[in-house]
Amino acid sequence: MSRQRAMSGTIPSMETSNEALKDNTVIIVLGASGDLAKKKTYPALFGLYQRGFLPTDVHIVGYARTKMDEAEYHKRTTSYIKNPNNDEEITAKIEEFKKATTYVSGDYEKGEAFDNLNKYIEEVEKRYQGDQRHRLFYLALPPSVFIPVAANLKTHCYSKRGINRIIVEKPFGKDTDSCRTLLSSLKQHWTEDETFRIDHYLGKEMVKNLLVLRFANVALGSAWDKNSISSVQITFKEPFGTEGRGGYFDEFGMIRDVLQNHLLQVLSVLAMERPVSFSAEDIRDEKASVVSVKVLRAIPPIERADTLLGQYVAANGKPGYLDDDTVPHNSVCPTFAATTLWIHNPRWEGVPFILRAGKALNESKVEIRIQFKDVTQGIFKDIARNELVIRIQPSEAVYLKMNLKTPGLYTRAMPTELDLTYKRRFAETYIPEAYEALILDALKGDHSNFVRDDELDVAWKIFTPILHWIDGQSGPRPHPVGYPYGSRGPKELEAFIAKYGYKRADQGYAWPVTNLSNL
Structure with a gap:
């Protein structure tokens, strides 16, 4: 060809060149x-x-x-x-x-x-x-x-x-020690320059877009710190369970499967400092060196008190996790996990980063939700907080939830949104799948969207203590709370998020995602 x-x-083609191939x-x-x-x-x-x-x-x-x-x-x-x-x-x-x-x-x-x-x-x-x-x-x-x-x-x-x-x-090991064993064994045969450790979330269009969104917009960049942001949530939801493939999942669990790699990678891009340039090596050095050595090292190991574990049970005509014949009958493997990470550095001190992921939930969704602090009290009272939401999948979008005057003769604020929905704005543009982008990067020798060995080591240190607790290596194993198949997750989730200062708007606001089905 x-x-x-x-x-x-x-x-329509991706905006890149074959010349490096x-x-x-x-x-x-x-x-x-x-x-x-x-x-x-x-x-x-x-x-x-x-x-x-x-x-x-x-x-x-x-x-x-x-x-x-x-x-x-x-x-x-x-x-x-x-x-x-x-x-x-x-x-x-x-x-x-x-x-x-x-x-x-x-x-x-x-x-x-x-x-x-x-x-x-x-x-x-x-x-x-x-x-x-x-x-x-x-x-x-x-x-x-x-x-x-x-x-x-x-x-x-x-x-x-x-x-x-x-x-x-992935997975690159099961904890810090196994990861180090795997990395050192690979290094005996393949150099770091020859090795590409793929986490497909780094190839997703909306994750790659975070760099431009953050660093090409003064209006956002100036508010990207603890002075303006109250909390950050990174959410992964699947509407299906293990469905006969529970053997593999039960060995790794939701934290290893999603939080420790995919969602932590998203956090890295959200929290990193500005790279020197957008060249591949500068971005990779900033993410791997500054984020891993500074940002990720600034995150202490997750505390048990900052963790909520769940396991889905039968509901709505669907079987529970333990009803899967491929799952051990007494398994306490979590199919839902919410963990809160704290970054102890000048930019993010005191801002909770809540990572949550689960199977058998009410919808399919991966999104970032950045909630800003309350407006200064005075002329407004109990007004909804601003939120910047980046929908990674499905229906890629960026929207800013903000307050405007209700149309009419009353001076009353209402929550609405500035909405950039990709299917509307870029209807004729081809958005490549994550694996397409990453395979092309590997063919070109571009490491910027791949995971480096030192980054992996620091990432595992954050999660290993909580994983050993779940695996029963540091005392009795915790028992996850049950939640119905097809629900939003454990009923304890609302209180868990609220204790970190998140405020859910009670004015009945809903982003009109359902309109996308007509596009």
Whole structure:
């Protein structure tokens, strides 16, 4: 596929350049038969391929233990590619994409299996012109095989004629010690410059937009501290439970699955100081060095008193967590967690950062809610607080909840919003999936939206004591409170948030998100 043809089409493209991409590149997806590859990796690769954002003549090799023929492989890898209207152009692109990807089966532990993979890659590379041969290895694998696979790739499949890069998926350990073990083991084989630790939340459009929102707007920047902000909430909600896949979840729980990585990464971008520039290295240095060394180190380990744990129970015709046959019958694993973090530095001292996430809740939503302090009392009494809300997904939006005069002859304030809803404002603009943006960054060698090793170490220190408490390593395990499937969470949540000064407006205000269904 030529870049010229891809870029001259009518499909809206990401505002970036192919010039940093290296031709003669093979992308190897390890774990190609698994759910992650099927649901995220291959759809993202197709999205980049469709829009001309992969290197010229790129070839994708899938690798896994599962034995399957080419037809089965292509069926799996394209089953989650979206084409709801059976668009002929997209269908043709899918068929073209299939020709650019093939499959090899093999073991994850045995060196001879990787020798076989290397021979296959070399056969693919014979069609390339010039001396360079570049390889990107994507580990869509469980962490139990990270180390043997990383070692085998370096020993048996490392290209000596070009650039090699490896993408590693979370989770990066289960606590501080296991994270350090994993990081040190990877470093024995792959340099920091070659390693890309992916947290897909850093690739989401609205998270990436936080840098511009914060630092390109004087009106917001001047109010971005403890003098104006009362509290910050970062919320993750899923409307479904484990549904037969509770075995994996019960091992890790909601804090490891969401709070310690995704939501803490969002907090990092919210709390970081201004970078020297928006270049990749400056942003990464500011986030990793200043946030991890200064901001994250300024966050003490989470206290038990600043934690609320819940577990969903049967309701509304849906089974409870313990009704899942894949979950241990007496599990006290939390499916809901709210934790409050404190940043002890001059900018944020005294501002609670409340991270909360749960399964089997009333809606699907990820958002940031920044509540400002009360207006000075006098002419106004009990007026609603301003809130800046950044909706990360679904229906990306930024809105500022503010007070205006009620229309008419009365001088009475009412809460309303300044609303930037992306589907309305950018109706014709393609917003890439997070994995598309991050895979493209890895191909270009851009580390700015990936997690560095020193950042991971400090992040785990914040959560490890509370995780050991939940796991029963520091005394009796806490029992999460029950909450009904399909509810907003534990009934104790309102009091939990209120004790940190959050005030819910009682004037019946609601952001008109339902209007988006007509767009």
